[in-house]
Amino acid sequence: MEESHAHTHSYEPMKADLVRRLRRIEGQVRGLQKMVEDGRYCVDILVQIAAVKSALHQVGLSILESHTRGCVAEALRERDREEEKVDELIQVLRQFTKL
Template identity: 55%
Template sequence: MNRKHSLQSDEDKQLVLNRLKRVEGQVRGIQKMVEEDRYCVDILVQMSAINAALKKVGFHLMEKHTHHCVANAIKEGNGDASIDELMKVIQQFSK
């Protein structure tokens, strides 16, 4: 499997980084909520928001990977291996 190709343009990379930095800020916010003994349900709601944000980033990356890396592998005759790898990632991601 050829792993040297980047699946993101500079714009996509910045979009993903910005989303991850936002998630990082949310995690810090939850840490502060725990330190301040905030209501458990409020913490759980914030954790749910983080999970949703990470899934959104993950789906974005999977879409880019499919359109770029998997499509190129199919064109080069290595589609089966690339599709198998993608399916394993999808299974892991959906747990």
């Protein structure tokens, strides 16, 4: 499902915020690694894992919303590969909501 676009991605206006949030998540993951290395209490580690999962999920939702409002909506408006875009959206929703 990898698709390369020559045009600007729908998340472009929020790209700096997304990168900032992903860097924060990266720091949280490094912190988790250190917690395990230091032998921290299991519950503390699990709480931090839940926080990382939630933060990553929020980034994903932001990109998903942007994709839907941008790429998918544009395809529907222009009657350009609308069936393909809807199928792609359904597939990505299935993957995104998988546990």
